Amino acid sequence: xxxxxxxxxxxxxxxxxxxxxxxxxxxxxxxxxxxxxxxxxxxxxxxxxxxxxxxxxxxxxxxxxxxxxxxxxxxxxxxxxxxxxxxxxxxxxxxxxxxxxxxxxxxxxxxxxxxxxxxxx
Amino acid sequence: xxxxxxxxxxxxxxxxxxxxxxxxxxxxxxxxxxxxxxxxxxxxxxxxxxxxxxxxxxxxxxxxxxxxxxxxxxxxxxxxxxxxxxxxxxxxxxxxxxxxxxxxxxxxxxxx
Numbered sequence: 001x002x003x004x005x006x007x008x009x010x011x012x013x014x015x016x017x018x019x020x021x022x023x024x025x026x027x028x029x030x031x032x033x034x035x036x037x038x039x040x041x042x043x044x045x046x047x048x049x050x051x052x053x054x055x056x057x058x059x060x061x062x063x064x065x066x067x068x069x070x071x072x073x074x075x076x077x078x079x080x081x082x083x084x085x086x087x088x089x090x091x092x093x094x095x096x097x098x099x100x101x102x103x104x105x106x107x108x109x110x111x112x113x114x115x116x117x118x119x120x121x
Numbered sequence: 122x123x124x125x126x127x128x129x130x131x132x133x134x135x136x137x138x139x140x141x142x143x144x145x146x147x148x149x150x151x152x153x154x155x156x157x158x159x160x161x162x163x164x165x166x167x168x169x170x171x172x173x174x175x176x177x178x179x180x181x182x183x184x185x186x187x188x189x190x191x192x193x194x195x196x197x198x199x200x201x202x203x204x205x206x207x208x209x210x211x212x213x214x215x216x217x218x219x220x221x222x223x224x225x226x227x228x229x230x231x232x233x
Contacts, residue, residue: 035222037224044210044225045167045210047221047223061218062221095167101172105214106222107157107169107212108157108159108167109172111166111167112166113166114166
């Protein structure tokens with residue numbers, strides 16, 4: 001079955017960077033976009049951006065432009081999301097998700113289990 | 122900041138029907154983009170519940186149904202059960218934010 005397994009929880013200091021991994025299995029990794037979504041404690045879902053694992057093309061939400069980088073390693077079917085210049089407001093659970101459907105009519109299924117990133121001095 | 126608005130909470134007794142609204146604008150739902158719904162049980166990742174406005178993935182009970190009209194969409198849960206207590210989010214695409222997927226503000230469903 002299609003499955004996404006994310007890396008473990010991270011604790012970072014303000015100003016540092018964090019890189020979260022998302023390993024895919026059960027399907028051809030390069031066939032579907034991967035998106036990243038985050039959720040602060042007790043808050044709603046916030047879309048961060050997308051990556052096409054085949055081409056490496058990316059698109060980021062305006063809020064994260066300049067601070068987020070999404071990459072992949074096709075040899076190990078793994079996507080990465082790196083967020084830099086961390087601040088306390090970036091403390092959240094970060095999810096990766098496979099995109100199904102086409103372009104602007106697409107949805108997320110399935111999701112990874114989430115990675116808690118805590119930013120604290 | 123979410124561009125799709127949902128009620129913060131809805132509640133119902135077991136067996137009752139509840140509905141959750143998702144209100145957007147002319148750049149997202151009103152522009153014809155599909156609405157999708159996710160269920161998030163406490164402490165878990167979101168799970169796809171409805172895609173393409175009204176389609177249920179395999180394994181989702183037919184107690185869940187979705188609809189869309191104009192600039193809004195709705196999720197209905199009939200025959201409410203205790204295990205339906207969760208957070209629910211709508212999601213669509215917004216043409217005013219290049220390439221941007223957008224989520225609703227989220228609704229907590231409480232089974233009384």
